[in-house]
Amino acid sequence: MSGRAVMWCAALLLALLAPRAGAQDTGPVQVVDEVVVHGPEKTKPETVQAYSRIGVGDSVTPEELTRAERRLVATGLFQEVHVNTEPTGPDHVRVILDVQDKASWVVAPTFALSSSNIGGGVLYAENNLWGRSKKFATAAQVSTAESGLYVGYLDPNLFGLPQLRLSLEGQLKSDRVDEYQPGASQENPEVVRRTRLNSASIAGEFGVMLFERVRAAAKYRLMLIDAKAPSPDEEVTEEAFSTGPSQRDTSLRLMVGIDTRQNLHAVMEGINIEASYEVSSPGVWSDFTYRRFGLLYRHGLRLLGEHNLVLRGEAAAGVNLPFHQELTMGGNSLRGFLHRQFRGDTRLSFTAEYHFPLFTVRSLSFRGVGFTDTGLMLWRNIPEDRQLRDVNGRVVRGYLPDSKEGLDGATLAQGVGAGLRLYLRNVVLPLVGVDVAYGVNSGEFRFYLVAGVNPS
Known part of the structure; x- marks a missing residue:
């Protein structure tokens, strides 16, 4: 279709x-x-x-x-x-x-602490610019996996109409991409190739909300991407992405869905179901040609007063995805495993979290969370020579020697765990989270800390 x-x-x-x-x-x-x-x-x-x-x-x-x-x-x-x-x-x-x-602005440190991704930075955010609910944020971060500068502007009340929404963002990023041996049962997954990707991007999105529940949006993104040669210290030194002049990756993303979610202080209520389609081609001024389809389900249920059951499911599939646009799992997106441990062009995932109040000290609330993350990742199609090329013959994805396509090469992984969330009622401050997760496949415990906003 x-x-x-x-x-x-x-x-x-x-x-x-x-x-x-x-x-x-x-x-x-x-x-x-x-x-x-x-x-x-x-x-x-x-x-x-x-x-x-x-x-x-x-x-x-x-x-x-x-x-x-x-x-x-x-x-x-x-x-x-x-x-x-x-x-x-x-x-x-x-x-x-x-x-x-609330106090509308904040200058705060940001932290990322998980297996294979450690770092931090500083964030400035204004949640109520000019008293008209416009939002502005800028951040700088240095971490072992992703470092860069970020700036963003969001107008959720365009022309004084909450039905209209406009966002603009820009980013400079240096990304260390590690690829691991396939399989989710490894206690200490081995890095077999390490590639450095540098990029600069700008994007704008316009959205409209109808009947307070039907949301549609269009997003246009322009990115310049540049790859460095793989690290010679790892097992695989063949390029995952051709080096040379930077390439222009632009895409147009269309989305439509139902969204009745409301964040009522520490509790999220409502449902979100959306379908999306993203295309990158010379027709939208891109050097690449790929497509991506997505279905997303999110649901928040209030239980027993301040208890909250949050569900999230996603199905995503790409066609001819270049290396820097591949789907990933692991780390905060699949707790119990390494940051972006699994890669592919097709992904199914489901997360269930149960949040509950512990105690409150003045305006600071402490809440517990129990969770389970499950994900399936696979390649649908790998070229016989293990190299995906663009229309000009340039390699945009060189697959690892052990990569397999179809269900035979699929990875099914699950993590379970518990964590702590801090919520400050009178300040516009992102949640501080601490999670401990057990990887069911590997039998390993992993620790995750996120404080503030991650620019990526």
Whole structure:
């Protein structure tokens, strides 16, 4: 099935699942005469009202007021939110949006600590630029696997409309790519080839949200990629990616899906199902020709008050993927194994996490998590000479001698473990996480620490 057919089928399915126009809430209906915003020191009142999606002349019910309060909490801008009404006449009310801002900016260290990837850096992030919920971040990181500079801008409220979203990002990156002997049962996987990839990229994405649940987006990315010769100290010294002049990798990614997720302080609720199609070809100004298809499922369930079951499943497949665009598993994406230990052009993965409260010290909450990660990785097709070439004959992927295609060469791996999460309610600060995972296949325990934002 072509990418266009996939997108049309997904769009039709989502249209059928979208709420019907005219559906009404139960409960008494009241007309809004005025909307008043109290409390914010930085956030503009019009931004608060835009996120509430309540305006003068609207008809509201108690259920709609509750949803407005949840929308405001889900922005991540406020540590306290209360939505109330005052009568102004028969069946008419004044809506009062009472909010308390979080500290919106942070300068913080970042850390990455896992098997085969150790390092850190510094991050500056502003979560409420100009009081209008615009977001800006810049970071620098040095680690054993990935080092670089990152800058990003996100407008989740474009033109004052929460339905529109725009993001821009740029990155300079130096990436050490280790390839390992196949198989998930090794206690200490051996590096057989080590390649250095340097890249510079810029990207922009525009998205739209319909009915507060149907999301569509288009992303255009431009990257310059340059490979160095493999390390002579490893077993395989044949190139995984041809050295020489840098190449231009541009791609267009289209996505459509259902997304009802809301992060309500430390608990994530709602479901996300999306289909994506990415193409790179001379038609989008690229030196490469490849395609990538994806299906993603994410679901957050609130249980027993502040307990949270979070599920994530993904199916991804690529056609003629060059070395730097291959699918990977391992490390934080498959705990219990090394960072990017497994590579391929087809991946199935599933993660289940159960988060639960431990204790709170003032605004700092400590939460525990138990998890299981499962992944299947394989190559669908490997050329007979083990070299994938572009239209100009340049090698964009040289496969390892022991690589096998199909289910015979597939890797099925599972990790289980537990961890700790720290959540600061009154500051816009990323979670700090510590995980200990057991690789079921290898019988090895591995430790993971992530603090702050990883630029990669």
